[in-house]
Amino acid sequence: MIDLLAAEWTKLWSLRSTRWLLGLGTLAIVTFAVQSSLEAYHGWPGFPAMEKARFSPLTEAFSGLSATMLMIGAGSLGALTIVGEYATGLIRTTLSAVPARHRVVAAKLAVVSGVMLATGALVSAATFGVSQAILSGRGVAVSLGDPGVLRVxxxxxxxxPVSGLVGMGVGALLRHTAAAVVAVCAVLVIVPTFFRPTVHQWLNDLYALVPFYVWRTCLGLPQLRDDPALPTVAGSWAVFALWPLAAAVLTLLVVRRRDV
Structure with a gap:
C-alpha cells in the first residue's frame, strides 16, 4: 500500500493542473481576503451604526466567493485525478500492475484527501491570520477563542477535501474532462447558490443536504440564527461527512465495474 500511495502521489503532482490550481488558487483566495479586509479597514470610520453591528470579521477573511473558488478548484482537481488517468490510458498500466482495483481507488482517495485537507487548512489559517491582523487595527478582529471561530x-x-472527493466521484462517473468539470461546478456551487430558505420545510430539509448550502447558512457563520428553516450544526457536519463517503463509494463501484 505504501508503494501505491507513493505512485498516486507522483501521478497527482505530475499533473500541471495540480500545481496551478493549488498554488494560484491559494494565492488568489488569500489575496482576496487581504483586499476585502483592507477595504473594511479603510471604510470602517464611515460605516453606519447598523452596518458596524452586523459586521463579521470572519466574512472578510473567507467569504462566499472564497468558498466558491476553493470548492471549484478542489472539485476540479479531484475530477482530473481520475479523468486524466483514463484520458491518457495510464489507467491500463496501473490496473495491469495492480489488478486489485479497490486498492488503487483507496490509494487515490487517501492521497487526494490528504492533499486537499492540507490545502484547505492552509487556506483557512492564512485567510484568517492576514484578515484579523489587518482588522485588529480597528479593534474589530476576533481570536481563536471567540465563540464559533474554530467551527468556522x-x-x-x-x-x-469534501469537494475533492466529490469531484473524484463525478470524474469516475463521466470520464470526460470538460463534462466532469462542468458537472462538479454545477453540483457543488452553481445550483446550491440559488437555494434560499422557504416556507416549505420539506424543501428546506432538501436544501440542508447540500454542502455549500449548509456551509453558507450554518457552519460558515460564527453566530447562528434561531430559525427552524435553517440547518442544524449536527446535521451540517453529517452532510460534510456523508458526501465524501458517498463519493468514495461511487468511485470504487464505478472503477471496479466498468471497463477501461
Missing amino acids: LAANALLA
Missing part, C-alpha cells in the same frame, strides 16, 4: 475555520478547511 474547520468548516472552511473541510470544504476542500
